[in-house]
Amino acid sequence: MNHVVAVLAQAGGEPGGLTVAGTVIMAGSILMVLGLASFCMVRILGEKDQPEGHHHSPLDIDRRDTE
Amino acid sequence: MSDTPELALPKKENWNSKLGVVLAVAGSAVGLGNFLRFPGQAVNNGGGAFMIPYIISFLVLGIPIAWCEWTMGRMGGRYGQNSAPGIMYALYRRTPAKFVGAMTLLIPVVIYMYYVVLEAWCLDYCIEFFKGGFAETFAKATAETANHQAEVDAIVGATGTHFGEHAGMGEHGALFSGGRMIWLVLFCFLVNFFIIYQGVTRGIETFCKWAMPALLICAVIILVRVLTLPDITVGLGFMWNPQWDKLYDPQVWLAASGQIFFSLSVGFGLILCYSSYLRSNDDVVLTSLSASSTNEFCEVILGGMIVVPTAFLFLGAGAASESTFNLGFTTIPAIMHFMPGGNFFGAVWFGLLFLAAVTSSLSMLQPAIAFMEDGFGVKRRASVAMLGVITAIGAAGVMYFSKGALAMDHTDFWCNLMMIVAATFQVLIFGWVIGAEKGVKEMNRGADVRVPRGVAIMIRFVTPTFLIVILGAWSYNKLPGYLEQMNPEKQGEVAERAAYVEAITAHFEPENLAQEVLDGKILGILGPEGETVIATTLVEWLREADDAAAEARKEAAADANIARLVFLGIIVFFILLVVLSDIACRNRIGRMIAVAEKEGAGLEAGS
Numbered sequence: 091m092n093h094v095v096a097v098l099a100q101a102g103g104e105p106g107g108l109t110v111a112g113t114v115i116m117a118g119s120i121l122m123v124l125g126l127a128s129f130c131m132v133r134i135l136g137e138k139d140q141p142e143g144h145h146h147s148p149l150d151i152d153r154r155d156t157e
Numbered sequence: 158m159s160d161t162p163e164l165a166l167p168k169k170e171n172w173n174s175k176l177g178v179v180l181a182v183a184g185s186a187v188g189l190g191n192f193l194r195f196p197g198q199a200v201n202n203g204g205g206a207f208m209i210p211y212i213i214s215f216l217v218l219g220i221p222i223a224w225c226e227w228t229m230g231r232m233g234g235r236y237g238q239n240s241a242p243g244i245m246y247a248l249y250r251r252t253p254a255k256f257v258g259a260m261t262l263l264i265p266v267v268i269y270m271y272y273v274v275l276e277a278w279c280l281d282y283c284i285e286f287f288k289g290g291f292a293e294t295f296a297k298a299t300a301e302t303a304n305h306q307a308e309v310d311a312i313v314g315a316t317g318t319h320f321g322e323h324a325g326m327g328e329h330g331a332l333f334s335g336g337r338m339i340w341l342v343l344f345c346f347l348v349n350f351f352i353i354y355q356g357v358t359r360g361i362e363t364f365c366k367w368a369m370p371a372l373l374i375c376a377v378i379i380l381v382r383v384l385t386l387p388d389i390t391v392g393l394g395f396m397w398n399p400q401w402d403k404l405y406d407p408q409v410w411l412a413a414s415g416q417i418f419f420s421l422s423v424g425f426g427l428i429l430c431y432s433s434y435l436r437s438n439d440d441v442v443l444t445s446l447s448a449s450s451t452n453e454f455c456e457v458i459l460g461g462m463i464v465v466p467t468a469f470l471f472l473g474a475g476a477a478s479e480s481t482f483n484l485g486f487t488t489i490p491a492i493m494h495f496m497p498g499g500n501f502f503g504a505v506w507f508g509l510l511f512l513a514a515v516t517s518s519l520s521m522l523q524p525a526i527a528f529m530e531d532g533f534g535v536k537r538r539a540s541v542a543m544l545g546v547i548t549a550i551g552a553a554g555v556m557y558f559s560k561g562a563l564a565m566d567h568t569d570f571w572c573n574l575m576m577i578v579a580a581t582f583q584v585l586i587f588g589w590v591i592g593a594e595k596g597v598k599e600m601n602r603g604a605d606v607r608v609p610r611g612v613a614i615m616i617r618f619v620t621p622t623f624l625i626v627i628l629g630a631w632s633y634n635k636l637p638g639y640l641e642q643m644n645p646e647k648q649g650e651v652a653e654r655a656a657y658v659e660a661i662t663a664h665f666e667p668e669n670l671a672q673e674v675l676d677g678k679i680l681g682i683l684g685p686e687g688e689t690v691i692a693t694t695l696v697e698w699l700r701e702a703d704d705a706a707a708e709a710r711k712e713a714a715a716d717a718n719i720a721r722l723v724f725l726g727i728i729v730f731f732i733l734l735v736v737l738s739d740i741a742c743r744n745r746i747g748r749m750i751a752v753a754e755k756e757g758a759g760l761e762a763g764s
Contacts, residue, residue, distance in 0.1 A: 106391075106394055106398075107390040107391050107393075107394045108390045108393050108394040108397060108398065109394065109398045111205065111398065111399050112204070112205050112393070112394055112397040112398035112399060113397075115205035115206075115208055115397055115399055116205065116393065116397040116461075116462075118208075119208050119212075119457050119458075119461070120457070120458055122212070123450065123453045123454050123457045123458055124454070124458070126446070126450040126453070127447075127450040127451060127453070127454045129450075130179075130443060130446050130447035130450050130451075131447060133443055133447075133605055133606065134175050134176060134179055134443060134444070134447050135176065137175060137440070137443075137605055
């Protein structure tokens with residue numbers, strides 16, 4: 091693998107590894123997404139499904155079908 | 158409407174569980190775009206810096222549109238409507254709603270026509286890795302390579318050739334002249350329609366309940382393999398190190414908002430349809446957020462840490478910055494050659510892409526099925542059969558006109574454009590017709606996590622503005638190019654010139670001229686770019702290229718006509734759907750809504 095890195099360096103690939111800023115953004119993004127997904131899943135799995143069946147009811151909206 | 162004969166509402170199908178609907182919607186959103194498009198967009202638009210506009214777009218664009226769609230879908234479901242035209246008719250009776258309803262019905266069906274071909278590509282690659290076919294190809298390709306770079310070039314060349322052949326990129330009709338691709342597409346069709354025939358609960362929900370965890374497990378296996386590779390931080394650095402200056406580039410912001418928009422499957426009727434199967438007090442806020450966050454998990458964590466870091470590590474910057482298709486079907490197979498256990502991981506990777514594609518394609522079929530059932534009372538068996546025939550004709554067209562993925566590319570472009578238009582209208586209907594305040598109140602009905610009041614302002618002003626900007630910028634950037642590709646005369650001229658340029662370059666090759674000198678000679682012989690080349694005035698030695706130039710001109714003009722055909726096909730299909738939606742809304746859908754209102758009024762009076 092070091093050979094690959096050396097080849098890339100020669101080719102101008104600048105394989106410098108993760109910088110501090112890169113690490114912070116990567117870790118921040120992962121934590122944000124993981125946090126949001128975990129929060130949602132915990133709430134979803136913890137919620138009881140609504141036992142009532144479906145019912146139809148009028149909505150208080152103006153459909154603009156009358157002038 | 159009151160003088161129309163009454164209609165008994167059909168028994169309403171509902172999701173079995175909240176997790177089921179979350180996985181189904183997440184399944185519809187998680188697709189090839191998460192694993193292939195996102196990393197490509199990020200690495201070409203500032204690396205880690207891309208995450209800033211991406212997260213802002215997620216909060217301002219993705220989440221609010223998803224909430225609007227979920228809420229409107231559930232509202233439509235209360236009137237017994239599961240299709241976009243029915244839902245729109247239940248909420249808004251003016252002409253724009255009819256067009257939006259028809260558009261959101263058309264988009265998923267048309268996307269399915271090419272998506273099923275992509276699905277077959279994934280399955281083909283999965284099989285190829287599973288039976289070790291790529292290992293043989295790679296062994297032949299690298300038999301005489303002298304160093305690492307030569308090996309990389311040989312492998313990427315071999316995977317590129319394989320992709321070109323299996324996707325029929327070389328010439329139109331190639332996929333119909335033998336090979337297994339046609340059978341794989343047929344198999345994918347059967348799988349999709351078998352599941353969809355089972356219905357929402359027994360088919361889609363059951364399938365997604367095992368397919369999504371299976372997909373996640375496959376992705377985590379690959380992720381662990383990638384993160385345990387020596388020197389992987391080199392690849393992660395290439396993907397995540399921020400280029401802050403890119404934040405000044407408006408194209409980066411456009412790319413980020415486009416990625417969020419297309420990734421969350423908002424705007425084209427899937428969420429409207431799926432959420433209409435919710436019960437009237439089911440939580441749309443948390444369910445929507447859960448589906449979106451599952452999508453983001455797949456995109457940012459799995460998509461962002463697998464493909465580009467490994468591609469850079471093994472193949473270098475060029476291969477890691479390829480377009481979506483090349484990254485997916487040329488670069489990744491090449492990576493597997495260098496990765497220990499590549500055959501196994503290659504099969505797992507393309508297996509997971511196949512599952513992701515199936516869960517997405519299922520969601521593209523259900524809205525049309527629901528429309529035929531709701532709008533015309535067609536039984537499930539008949540609606541599945543009719544949709545099967547319609548999509549088979551479209552998919553056959555996409556497969557036949559496969560050179561340079563011509564039909565696929567143009568279909569994708571027009572659908573993307575319509576998605577942004579449809580999403581803009583949906584948000585405007587939610588914010589200005591239903592009313593943002595009233596809509597948010599409805600959104601919060603049965604919600605475990607309540608939406609803050611500020612969201613109403615965002616939905617009314619910020620999100621539609623953002624969408625209109627995206628629509629304008631997207632059209633400005635891409636529309637002229639695609640319209641030009643539909644001009645046979647122009648395309649013919651470009652191709653003819655390219656053929657002469659090739660001949661001139663070959664003629665002067667022995668002289669080893671600098672590029673600038675060569676460009677000057679080309680300009681001197683052919684005249685400025687954009688001007689018509691007059692063959693009779695060309696130098697004698699170049700007249701040998703006349704036949705090739707004429708052939709190139711003819712082919713390019715034919716391709717432009719195919720692009721026109723795709724566009725016209727979509728327009729005709731759209732007009733047909735507008736007419737059908739109108740007929741359905743004036744008849745069966747209208748009567749169903751009237752009955753639902755009567756039942757609802759009875760319930761309210763009873764309570």
